[in-house]
Amino acid sequence: MSTTTAPTVTHSRSRLAGQLAELGVERNGVLLVHASMRAVGAVSGGVRAMVGALRGALGHGTLVVPAFTPENSDTSPHYLDRVRGLGDRDREAVRASMPPFDPATSAAPSMGRLSEAVRLDEGAARSGHPQTSFAALGPLARKLMAGHSPDCHLGEESPLARLYDLRAQVLMLGTGFDTCTAFHLGEYRVPAPPRRSYRCVVTAGGRRQWWEYEDVALDDSDFAALGADFARSDKAAPVRTGPVGSSTSRLFRIDDAVDFASRWLTSHRSGALVQALCHSPG
Template structure:
């Protein structure tokens, strides 16, 4: 009896760039990327090759943007609450005391995934200053994207999301679902009188580590998967392009269209049901 083992396909930079272009990634454009390297599958050369393919598809005049969020330095985030569940008061305080202050030059963003971290560490990349929801950009419009990110505005008008809206950026969900579509959060800010809540994180001020508490819109991504499915069906199903990138099923859409859809639809989704006390993964 003969046993045949299927060979594992390893994706390369040229093929990935070709797939990205076929999906609709435009040369010279601005692109916000959420990625699952596991979904992309094995790549010859690893994650750096995927970053290279994205830059190839965008061309020299294109700008690549990724989230570099840091829920790890907040004690109001779902990430923190998961870490301290079951700990004693003493152990919890020891954990809080060990949490480093945010530094845009050095703070890692491990929960954002390997591709985002690789972009953050690429020479020439620029990062916004928000201690919880920073973005990293790479390309000629990077400074325009990340500048002026107010520390009390996670993902609203004084954040890179609003700059991406103005730049008519695309959003690529590279093997990820609509639950990761950060663009929808800008829609949360644009609904009438959005609910607000308190956030707290570790920062450095005057050379000293300190806890900082501030108020901002109550972020809630619990309905983004449903919102995204409705968005994909709207416009006769033409607003979201789908196709393979590596081994992944990926989606490409226009950020402004997603934001406008969220701003219109979220009030009807959440009437009487907004949970302002629900910890968000980010803060």
């Protein structure tokens, strides 16, 4: 008995740009993108063509992506997973091997292929936070990436707050609400948010060193539930859903998402202990 395999669909840059426009990506606007290229499927020209499609849909707009680097922190889930089961000597060897953050060269492999393609573009600007930087292309890129305080992951002194001020759009390109960075700004805007310590490797005075600081305790463990309620809510502008490549993608305003998140988190967490060490990007 013979079987047949469905042919692989290869998506063109022009078709992807058209789908993005149909979804509602604004010409000359500002767009924060979280992407799963695996969900998008095969693209003629690869990830660079996907970046081109996004920029084509934006026109003279600005494209922003997360460029987080949990690999240089020993308080991040990435590190805890890496050293699980190791003895003290091997743990120290891992810590000693961690390179300090450099906005010009530090890779962000856990953010996916699209984020890396944007980061590596010769015209890209990158913010300076050693763990939760962003990268951007377009006319507002340098302005949006400037002034990212090194002790403010995703709060008022981060690019997220600047995106909020501009009412930027957020595109979840084949990804779920569990990866929605915008919701973290909502965590900063709840009354008396819990705080915790973070630690990462930086360069200071030309030397590699560990730096410890305190910031809001970030926790994305309930973001999927938060996002589901946000999508159903009649208190925010609709979340638009549609195909981009082989993916189902979502588009919404960052200010709608942040405002909804701050209300939702205030009522749903209600002072419960946050298991941030297990879930935060730091």
